[in-house]
Amino acid sequence: MFGHRISRSGSAIVKQLAREGYKSTYGRRNLQRSYGHYLPSLPMVQTRTSQEAFFLKNHRFYTASASTPEEGDEETEKITIIFVDKDGEEIPVKVPIGMSVLEAAHENDIDLEGACEASLACSTCHVIVMDTEYYNKLEEPTDEENDMLDLAFGLTETSRLGCQVIASPELDGVHLAIPSATRNFAVDGFVPKPH
């Protein structure tokens, strides 16, 4: 994640090759380390049950592909998500069904922060669904997600947390914008300021 743009393009090419049959362990390893870090240190998380379920669901996904290296990638159906980064560049990526938008971003070196590593304790993976039709296809956010969205920078009517949006067939072709300090997507313009 520290490479400059050219190495990002380079690693994206490597990942493209990886999908065509080579093993790419960068993203998976990084994420397993992240999730491994957070689970033991959460004795009192309110939404623990939903997070554990979420973690287990994705952990199973990775474990399954790790044990069947040859068939794993071909069997998992993929959709296309188009990230629109802070400079307005469109970056289409192939995302396996079941993967969260945040994981997909990290797998493809998209600059989307995930400070709390999917524990619903921050709003840094905030993405804006650029098409209302696609937004409506998503399940309603939970209270916990809405609580975090309340505090998101540049909140819009179609904002979601990337760690809570899971790739599904209906989302194929969705455009997700990453909010930027220099380009404000806010519809209502209000930025709440608690701490």
Place this chain on the structure above:
Amino acid sequence: MSRRYLARYLVSRYFSSSVSSRPLHVCIVGSGPAGFYTADKLLKAHEGARVDIIDRLPTPFGLVRSGVAPDHPETKIAINQFSRVAQHERCSFYGNVKLGSDLLLSELRDLYHVVVLAYGAESDKDLGIPGESLSGIYSAREFVWWYNGHPDYSSLKPDLKSSDTAVILGQGNVALDVARILLRPRTELASTDIARHALSALEESSIRKVFLVGRRGPVQAALTAKELREVLGIKNMHIRIKETDLTVTPADEEEMKNSRIRKRIYELLSKAAAAAGTSESDPDQRELHFVFFRQPDRFLESNERKGHVSGVNLEKTILESAGSGKQLAVGTGEFEDLNCSLVLKAIGYKSVPINGLPFDHKKGVVPNVRGRVVSQTVEGLSQTERGLYVCGWLKRGPVGIIATNLYCAEEMVGRISEDIEEGVFTSSKEGSKGLMQLLEKREVKKVDFSGWEKIDAKEKQMGSEKNKPREKLVTWEDLLAAAAAN
């Protein structure tokens, strides 16, 4: 990955490589979220950037370590990302280095092309009312630093045994944090990273009732939904809210219409008030009272214990419009007393000025134009310093969450990039090398990141013996000794 995207970046990279790969020596003062997100984005944006982050404490991470409540471990996960930044080959952390005593701002500016001040807000707003210096009255920040093991406050020794009541002035998330720590069952706190001296004090505490006092109404309360939902869900803790306080005026309706968060908070508080009416009283139960429309007029001194607080005299308020949808509290001349033995002021932080730096005492920030420090104002026009920037609370005032610094840092790096393009940083600077020489000459016992890792490992090891994620080292001596150990 589109081929056109790749080609465009290859070309722009070729042309900008001469600018961005020249060494750019950066020093960031302060290792909290503002400092680390700035370092992260600078390292990504400029190949030539070499970043040193200094902090007066031996431990990094600012309020993520010393401010976030012990029962909110998931909020501390951000430390993982910050650690990766500190371990970057072009980044270094140096703790136990204090700007103002170990080195001067002018010396930093001589050594580095870019100096970013991100040292936050280490002081508090005052109420400025009589009795404020009575013992038993603390700022919430002092209390939070005490239970979080900040080495400057481990000997605070707040008195938690003189009565069953504490009053908290303010209704933001910090107020909720301290209320929770005062009222949570001790067994729950025992498995967090709360400092040992605080856990012992809380185990003997007689505090059972906490009053959260706000000068305005539920629609204006600064707390946020997640934290409110959390206190409403704590077992055996009874919430008390007066139904009459929940009446909304047209001005309130307008405020809620314009703010989704205000509306959601109000709905939660209404639900809580309705549920609260039905619970019964029992002597050992814990109570959290939300008191609205009351502002403190003066503190009352105890007759039995001279010099110690025994209560707060509160004035009832009403709200008046202050233009553009804002409502302010105005006193009505009606007063009442609220007895207590502990008062915590959670009314906001304030930054601390340093020598050689312009400071806006009213707003409590360093005057800046979108991050560039203002050197002087000539005929109403601000002239900014080249190479001196502010980020985080020192720039914006003490509001916002950890994530707010992401955008603050992004804007900051944008400013620095503009200045690089304009050729502001052409002179050669010594950077790290010069800093090391200066610190050695002054015999400063700096703590680098591996020193922090030793502290971290020791705290985790001590914690594992007690079923805690860590047992914090709470004195300067212990921290420095652990950092220097082999």
